[in-house]
Every structure is written in structure tokens, then in C-alpha cells.
Amino acid sequence: MRRIRMSSKVTGSVTAAAALFSLFYGAAQAAPPPTDRAADLWRASQNFMKNGKFKEAREKLNESLKENSTNAKAYADRGLANDKLGMYKEAIDDCTRAIQLDEKLLAGWVNRAWAYNKTRQYKKALQDCNKAIELDANCAMAYVNRAHAYNGLGHYQKAIADADKVLSMKSSSHAQSLALINKSHALHKQGNHGEAADAATRAIQLSPKMPAAYINRARALAKQGDHQNAVNDYSKALKYNPRLAHVYHKRGLSYQALANEPKAKADFETAKKRGFKEIAAPSKVADPR
Numbered sequence: 001m002r003r004i005r006m007s008s009k010v011t012g013s014v015t016a017a018a019a020l021f022s023l024f025y026g027a028a029q030a031a032p033p034p035t036d037r038a039a040d041l042w043r044a045s046q047n048f049m050k051n052g053k054f055k056e057a058r059e060k061l062n063e064s065l066k067e068n069s070t071n072a073k074a075y076a077d078r079g080l081a082n083d084k085l086g087m088y089k090e091a092i093d094d095c096t097r098a099i100q101l102d103e104k105l106l107a108g109w110v111n112r113a114w115a116y117n118k119t120r121q122y123k124k125a126l127q128d129c130n131k132a133i134e135l136d137a138n139c140a141m142a143y144v145n146r147a148h149a150y151n152g153l154g155h156y157q158k159a160i161a162d163a164d165k166v167l168s169m170k171s172s173s174h175a176q177s178l179a180l181i182n183k184s185h186a187l188h189k190q191g192n193h194g195e196a197a198d199a200a201t202r203a204i205q206l207s208p209k210m211p212a213a214y215i216n217r218a219r220a221l222a223k224q225g226d227h228q229n230a231v232n233d234y235s236k237a238l239k240y241n242p243r244l245a246h247v248y249h250k251r252g253l254s255y256q257a258l259a260n261e262p263k264a265k266a267d268f269e270t271a272k273k274r275g276f277k278e279i280a281a282p283s284k285v286a287d288p289r
Helices: 037-050 054-067 072-084 088-101 106-118 122-135 140-153 156-168 173-189 193-206 211-223 227-240 245-257 261-273
Strands: none
Touching: 037 054, 037 072, 054 072, 072 088, 072 106, 088 106, 106 122, 106 140, 122 140, 140 156, 140 173, 156 173, 173 193, 173 211, 193 211, 211 227, 211 245, 227 245, 245 261
16 A cells, blocks of 8 residues: 645645645745745746646756755655655655755655555654654644554554544545545455445545555455456556556456456456566555555
């Protein structure tokens, strides 16, 4: 497991779909003075963010920050855009700058935690989540990100506790689906494959286009010997994100278990072409992308 307007809290892995990012963006916060050109560019970036046009949003934020390099919210927003574009180092740098400018800006801590999770820097992500929760104990996304970090560190019971915290809160369906994905992963790693499949099913019901939910359910089903349904779920995950090399490999294993060698061979070859390396590919933590 890689994603929201900020009221006094956030999602929320995982409500207009384009608005429910797994991170924060600044549109929900008080805008800078309306006569400021930097503010106009910053506001323009929000429309692109809402519509999932992160490259365009980033360009507007670049311009805005040239005009005003002290807008912490703009740095946090650009951190989100960079994350969505797969530029995780840049996302971390931007969020760090946002925090330096305003250490009480919740978005800076939550967005950086997410980027740290994406780069498997789980201890740093955990620290940022703890700081976010210190600032706002009702921030659902902070608990989602912390569950992700706990999963990455192998602290599965703590991951489940944070996921359950989100489910008990008045959080968005996106936040709850991400929490359920993290819970499913933790249960799977604990060997509770039936419960893991159930948690993933609930996540799918909330967010039917989230690849990680199908992947988690497929893994749990495969562990229970239900390879046909595992194949179906892996295929759905690839429908929503065909770039996931490790999913081709996993589907290939299920095809192999079903004695469908031609399809297994095709999937293994595709996984290899997309850069999959079996030895260096641990079980992925919940990632909604």
C-alpha cells in the first residue's frame, strides 16, 4: 500500500470520486487574498485537482509559488500533485517545505506521510501520522496512513486497530474503503484469509474501482484454494490499473493452479516485461492506485 478536501479531518484508503483523494489539497482551506496573482493561480490549480488533472495543477502551482514562495498550502498541494504523478521525492520535498512554513498545517503532515508510505519509509510515515493525529485526533486520513505504515512495519494488530478507528468515525466512504483495504492486508498477513476476503469485499462495495481491494480479496481467495475467483479479482484489478506487474504474476500463479498453462505463461511473461522481480517483490501493502 499510495489517497480529500480538508474539513477538520480527512478521508479517506480510499463524494465525488475526483474530489476524494487519499491526501489533502488546499481548496477547502481559506484562500489567500483575492487580489493576489499568486492566489488566482493557486485557485486555478484547485479546479485541475478536482478533475484529476494533476500535471496541469502542478504547472499552475509552479507559477503560483514563483509569485509567492511562502504559501504553505500551495506547497502541500503541489506535494499531492507530485504524488499523483509518481514523483514521490518531489512530493516529500514539497510537503517538508510546507511544514517548515507552517508546522500546524495538517495537509503537510498527512501528504508527506502518504509519500513516505509510497516509498516504503514506514517509520517516517508513522512519525508524520502521529504528528497529524496530535494536531487533529479526528483526522481519518492520518489513521488510514498510520495503518498503512503499521502494515509496512509488520505491526498488523495495530494496523487493524487504526482501520477500525476509521470505521468507527464519521468518515467518508473513501476513507472507510482505504481502512478496509489496510485491515484486509493485516488479516491476510495474520493468516485470517476468510476475514481478509470479507474486509476486501466491504471495501469493493464502498469503492468498486479500487484495484487494491480486488488484489487483497484475490490473495485471500487464492490462499483458500479458490483460484477461479482469484483470477476474476486479479483481472478486475488489472482493468482499473493494467500497469501492476506483480498482479500479472499473481494471476499467473492462480492460472497455474487451475492447470491453465498457456495463460499462466502469458501472465508470467507480461509480469517480467513490466519489471516484476519475484525475489525483490514482497507482498504489497494497501495501495489504492
